[in-house]
Amino acid sequence: MADTVVRSARKQAPAPGAPKGVGRLPRAAVHHPWWFALPAIVVFAGFFLVPNLLNFYYPFTNWSSYHPDIAFTGLDNFTTIADDGTLVRAIRTTLLYALLAAVFQNAFGLVLALLLEDDTRFNRFFRAVFFLPVLISALATGYVFQALLDQDGAVNSTLGTDIPWLGSTTWTLVIVTLVHGWKWMGLSMLIYLAGLKGIPGDMLEAARMDGAGPWRTFWSVRWPMLAPALTFNVTTALIGSMNTFDIVQATTGGGPAASTEVFNIYMFRIFGQGLYAQASAMSLVLFLIVVAVAIPLVIGLRRREQLL
Amino acid sequence: MWRYGRPALVVLLAGLAVGVPLWLVLVTSAKPQAEAIEPNLDPPAHWQPGANYEDAVAQGEMLRGLLNSLLVVVPSVVLVLILGAGAAWVFARRKSRLVSAAYALCISGLLLPPAVITIVMELRQLGLAGTRPGMIAVYTGMYLSTSIFFMTGFIRAIPMELEEAARIDGAKPLRIFARIVLPLLRPVIATATIMVMLYAWSDIFYAFFVLGGGDRATLPLNLYKVASAQLYLNNWHLVFAYVVVMSLPMVAVFLVGQRKIVSGITSGAVK
Numbered sequence: 001m002a003d004t005v006v007r008s009a010r011k012q013a014p015a016p017g018a019p020k021g022v023g024r025l026p027r028a029a030v031h032h033p034w035w036f037a038l039p040a041i042v043v044f045a046g047f048f049l050v051p052n053l054l055n056f057y058y059p060f061t062n063w064s065s066y067h068p069d070i071a072f073t074g075l076d077n078f079t080t081i082a083d084d085g086t087l088v089r090a091i092r093t094t095l096l097y098a099l100l101a102a103v104f105q106n107a108f109g110l111v112l113a114l115l116l117e118d119d120t121r122f123n124r125f126f127r128a129v130f131f132l133p134v135l136i137s138a139l140a141t142g143y144v145f146q147a148l149l150d151q152d153g154a155v156n157s158t159l160g161t162d163i164p165w166l167g168s169t170t171w172t173l174v175i176v177t178l179v180h181g182w183k184w185m186g187l188s189m190l191i192y193l194a195g196l197k198g199i200p201g202d203m204l205e206a207a208r209m210d211g212a213g214p215w216r217t218f219w220s221v222r223w224p225m226l227a228p229a230l231t232f233n234v235t236t237a238l239i240g241s242m243n244t245f246d247i248v249q250a251t252t253g254g255g256p257a258a259s260t261e262v263f264n265i266y267m268f269r270i271f272g273q274g275l276y277a278q279a280s281a282m283s284l285v286l287f288l289i290v291v292a293v294a295i296p297l298v299i300g301l302r303r304r305e306q307l308l
Numbered sequence: 309m310w311r312y313g314r315p316a317l318v319v320l321l322a323g324l325a326v327g328v329p330l331w332l333v334l335v336t337s338a339k340p341q342a343e344a345i346e347p348n349l350d351p352p353a354h355w356q357p358g359a360n361y362e363d364a365v366a367q368g369e370m371l372r373g374l375l376n377s378l379l380v381v382v383p384s385v386v387l388v389l390i391l392g393a394g395a396a397w398v399f400a401r402r403k404s405r406l407v408s409a410a411y412a413l414c415i416s417g418l419l420l421p422p423a424v425i426t427i428v429m430e431l432r433q434l435g436l437a438g439t440r441p442g443m444i445a446v447y448t449g450m451y452l453s454t455s456i457f458f459m460t461g462f463i464r465a466i467p468m469e470l471e472e473a474a475r476i477d478g479a480k481p482l483r484i485f486a487r488i489v490l491p492l493l494r495p496v497i498a499t500a501t502i503m504v505m506l507y508a509w510s511d512i513f514y515a516f517f518v519l520g521g522g523d524r525a526t527l528p529l530n531l532y533k534v535a536s537a538q539l540y541l542n543n544w545h546l547v548f549a550y551v552v553v554m555s556l557p558m559v560a561v562f563l564v565g566q567r568k569i570v571s572g573i574t575s576g577a578v579k
Contacts, residue, residue, distance in 0.1 A: 032401040040395035047449030055423035129322050135558040137510030139528050140551040144329045147347035157348040194574030243421045245513040280425040294419045
């Protein structure tokens with residue numbers, strides 16, 4: 001019965017002037033109706049897209065806890081953050097943070113994946129060990145490393161040194177990105193492991209037959225074959241770490257001397273002072289920078305993958 | 309040489325990179341305050357884990373934080389999974405320009421940062437600022453992209469014949485979705501669950517803007533409060549007792565679903 005309905009629907013679909021009802025609708029609309037997707041689209045649009053659209057309006061107003069009414073003020077907020085130097089500093093700090101964090105996270109992840117590649121019980125156990133930091137909240141991670149790296153923290157007391165790990169305006173940013181890389185290395189490791197597993201065995205066999213050593217095999221066969229894993233890892237790490245907050249807040253709070261004040265730390269601080277529109281201006285800049293970085297990155301990495 | 313060198317290196321790395329921080333957390337959470345003021349790797353001279361965890365529960369309002377966290381994280385995860393699966397099914401099976409545009413828009417959240425400041429404004433206008441439904445809506449909107457992305461890729465790999473067979477038997481879309489598609493999605497549901505849970509459970513940034521520090525504060529917000537009091541109280545022992553309790557649920561979830569989680573994360577990423 002239903003069978004015939006489906007068949008006749010299929011046949012009648014292209015026919016002009018077909019009778020009303022099911023037969024007139026294209027097959028897909030009957031079998032996979034839009035209303036299955038609608039709730040997700042509505043929630044996503046309402047609580048993700050709309051705020052991002054509003055973020056193109058509020059930065060140009062005087063919205064704050066000091067004004068009862070919101071009025072349009074043009075570029076005031078942007079000139080304020082540009083003039084006091086926070087804008088350039090935040091852009092520089094955030095991009096540097098993202099770059100270093102992505103490098104460390106990927107380097108650690110790749111090394112771990114190569115070390116733990118074979119599927120033994122020993123390796124499976126240690127994969128779980130290195131995945132542990134992923135499960136611990138970034139805020140908690142930050143506190144752990146604050147306790148380790150404080151001037152009277154555990155590292156200095158163990159080594160007998162007196163180094164202000166979190167007190168340097170130059171090096172603290174690097175140390176915080178190392179912590180970021182530490183927290184997420186387990187995730188990169190898993191994805192690189194999957195990439196390594198996806199390399200066909202006969203390809204490696206062929207390389208060995210041709211007399212390639214482990215080093216040569218890695219650079220000529222395995223590394224190029226890891227392209228999809230690399231794409232995913234680099235994109236997510238780079239874009240994700242531009243949106244960083246917890247680790248920096250818990251280790252340095254943006255200091256010393258604002259040298260680690262990334263976008264989200266700035267927004268958090270300024271929002272706390274009630275300067276909503278100004279925080280929103282920074283949020284718009286973050287949005288634009290992420291878009292500017294993400295689009296060429298995704299296109300470039302996709303193209304690189306297809307070359308292979 | 310490398311046969312023994314490699315495991316030795318792995319053990320050394322694990323000990324230094326994961327063992328040391330973990331040891332620090334565990335011993336400090338068992339020390340009396342006087343010993344914990346300057347955190348170090350010495351074992352406690354006087355063990356008092358019980359008292360510290362009790363204090364963390366009492367002073368850190370841990371139970372209320374736990375309840376608050378559960379009340380926003382669980383509904384968010386459920387909504388992300390159900391709404392995401394419905395959308396992914398349509399996106400994976402239908403082919404038209406409109407569908408691909410809707411799909412692209414819905415996964416844009418994977419890369420774009422949420423506009424957290426204007427979310428607050430919107431929630432105020434909707435009367436949802438500082439409420440759990442508001443927080444749930446924000447998490448759901450934010451993490452839908454992740455689940456839609458993973459699930460769409462997964463459904464595309466499921467043969468259409470399975471659905472067609474059921475359709476020939478007279479099943480309507482809702483029935484096919486509930487009886488055929490959802491059960492097949494189990495592995496990817498496990499992945500999406502852990503990813504969303506992990507993000508939402510750990511989140512303090514969005515919770516700070518949406519919920520603030522009041523009665524509805526989640527566990528991370530409480531931890532932040534405990535640790536901020538640190539400046540004049542020096543209570544590392546409480547901070548780390550809190551860290552342990554907050555991390556345990558995620559570790560437990562991971563251990564239970566480990567195999568599925570790992571296979572799900574990796575198959576979604578490398579395809």
